[in-house]
Amino acid sequence: MSAAMAGFLRHTRMASLFSPSRLQALIWPLSSRVPPRLSRSSPSAAASGTARGYIAKMRRSAFQENLLRILRTEIDYEIDVRPPQELVQKFKSFAVEDRPGERWITLRGKYGEDEIKVDVTMFDYAIPVPGDAKTEESGGENMKLHISLVVDVGKDPALGPVLQFICSAWPDALEIEHLHVVQYDRPVSCPFMGPRFKDMDDELQEAMQEYLEKRGVDDELAVFLHQYMMNKDRREYVRWMEIVKSYVEK
Numbered sequence: 001m002s003a004a005m006a007g008f009l010r011h012t013r014m015a016s017l018f019s020p021s022r023l024q025a026l027i028w029p030l031s032s033r034v035p036p037r038l039s040r041s042s043p044s045a046a047a048s049g050t051a052r053g054y055i056a057k058m059r060r061s062a063f064q065e066n067l068l069r070i071l072r073t074e075i076d077y078e079i080d081v082r083p084p085q086e087l088v089q090k091f092k093s094f095a096v097e098d099r100p101g102e103r104w105i106t107l108r109g110k111y112g113e114d115e116i117k118v119d120v121t122m123f124d125y126a127i128p129v130p131g132d133a134k135t136e137e138s139g140g141e142n143m144k145l146h147i148s149l150v151v152d153v154g155k156d157p158a159l160g161p162v163l164q165f166i167c168s169a170w171p172d173a174l175e176i177e178h179l180h181v182v183q184y185d186r187p188v189s190c191p192f193m194g195p196r197f198k199d200m201d202d203e204l205q206e207a208m209q210e211y212l213e214k215r216g217v218d219d220e221l222a223v224f225l226h227q228y229m230m231n232k233d234r235r236e237y238v239r240w241m242e243i244v245k246s247y248v249e250k
Contacts, residue, residue: 071245084235091224111215114153121148122229169222
């Protein structure tokens with residue numbers, strides 16, 4: 001047999017071995033033994049997906065109910081044990097403007113030709129103060145709460161210069177920290193702010209303190225503001241929890 005004939009026969013044998021009909025005969029028994037995959041639309045897959053979704057929903061529902069229960073308990077406690085009072089709208093010559101949901105209130109008043117506006121923060125920090133023997137034994141610490149005030153006094157604040165007092169309101173006293181001259185109609189990018197109030201001449205400090213006191217910005221106002229902010233703090237806390245509860249309930 002020639003080499004060419006031998007090569008031809010080998011080629012013919014390989015072609016018949018891997019012909020489509022023979023490959024199908026070899027593959028069919030193997031493929032028939034492989035279990036069919038579950039399709040997405042098969043009843044078993046659908047049931048499994050439904051079960052997983054139901055369990056996730058149940059877990060989420062249980063978490064939400066627990067959170068809502070805690071929120072309701074806290075709201076009820078604040079309302080029953082420390083019920084917020086209605087906020088007053090007037091103190092002496094000042095009209096009191098609350099800002100629901102904000103950490104500020106505004107007081108407006110007049111003294112002769114002067115218009116007075118007082119922007120007041122809620123409690124912005126506290127300092128420790130010496131406590132009594134009972135407080136020290138319990139391991140507690142007395143804290144003195146602080147409120148910041150910005151007091152504008154001017155004949156016509158929109159057109160003329162304004163004396164602006166930066167003040168601290170403690171539970172029983174009001175202190176002036178800084179005194180600025182502000183021109184709202186002609187703002188200056190880098191104005192001279194003046195010296196610290198406590199660095200001024202003592203007589204000038206006393207005169208400015210008296211100037212504010214005559215316009216109702218005094219120790220009595222500090223006491224009132226601390227009482228007001230205690231009440232506002234409770235109201236805002238309850239309001240905040242109600243908003244959170246409404247969101248979780250959706």
